[in-house]
Amino acid sequence: MTTMTQDELKTLVGRAALDYVPQGAIVGVGTGSTVDKFIDALGEALKSDPGRISGAVSSSVRSTERLTALGIKVQPSESVTSLGVYIDGADEIDHAGFMIKGGGAALTREKIVADLAEKFVCIADESKLVLVLGKFPLPVEVIPMAAAQVIRGFEKLGGQAKVREGVTTDNGNVIVDVSGLNIESPARFEADINQWPGVVTVGVFARNKASVCLLGTPEGVKTLAF
Numbered sequence: 001m002t003t004m005t006q007d008e009l010k011t012l013v014g015r016a017a018l019d020y021v022p023q024g025a026i027v028g029v030g031t032g033s034t035v036d037k038f039i040d041a042l043g044e045a046l047k048s049d050p051g052r053i054s055g056a057v058s059s060s061v062r063s064t065e066r067l068t069a070l071g072i073k074v075q076p077s078e079s080v081t082s083l084g085v086y087i088d089g090a091d092e093i094d095h096a097g098f099m100i101k102g103g104g105a106a107l108t109r110e111k112i113v114a115d116l117a118e119k120f121v122c123i124a125d126e127s128k129l130v131l132v133l134g135k136f137p138l139p140v141e142v143i144p145m146a147a148a149q150v151i152r153g154f155e156k157l158g159g160q161a162k163v164r165e166g167v168t169t170d171n172g173n174v175i176v177d178v179s180g181l182n183i184e185s186p187a188r189f190e191a192d193i194n195q196w197p198g199v200v201t202v203g204v205f206a207r208n209k210a211s212v213c214l215l216g217t218p219e220g221v222k223t224l225a226f
């Protein structure tokens with residue numbers, strides 16, 4: 001068996017995601033180190049086929065900068081009514097396509113762009129596949145004045161929560177990371193936590209779960225359809 005680094009697995013799925021992007025489409029683009037590989041693959045494709053995509057809707061300042069550097073037109077999400085496909089990574093994905101996202105603090109804009117898309121293609125190396133969500137500390141974007149009470153709320157649920165140091169989101173808020181949770185019912189959990197005052201977005205993606213996951217393994221890309 002060939003051994004591949006996590007970085008090589010990310011490159012593999014970043015390239016594979018191109019197959020899900022229709023010719024000339026406006027593509028929804030997520031955030032993170034795996035998505036960076038997808039953006040690199042888009043850049044390569046555009047060299048030989050300048051009409052490969054007509055633009056992108058981006059989920060973060062970070063991805064916007066990378067896309068723009070490659071000459072890709074980034075459109076505001078308000079300018080489109082729908083997207084065919086949204087490509088993004090995940091911190092965890094389960095066997096039903098439910099995810100934890102927000103390790104890069106981009107979860108709110110990611111959920112907004114994902115919600116515009118007909119299809120969510122998750123790209124991830126195999127380390128991200130889990131049976132139950134919650135081992136990766138759950139990111140929650142919170143309005144700063146609510147952070148302390150949101151932390152107390154998670155402690156009542158048995159979690160350990162803390163504000164991520166030195167991080168302000170693209171929307172000017174803080175991230176609370178919660179460890180020690182076992183998220184057995186992601187859809188119910190997402191709907192519940194999103195009701196808490198001051199919570200902007202919880203990093204469980206159940207309502208906007210993946211349609212497909214391209215999983216990077218040493219044997220190649222495995223496609224999980226949900």
Ligand SMILES: O=C[C@H](O)[C@H](O)[C@H](O)COP(=O)(O)O
Binds near residue numbers: 088100103105106110
């Ligand atoms: O906020 C960041 C995003 O949700 C990322 O998609 C997630 O953290 C996965 O990132 P990476 O591909 O770097 O593991």
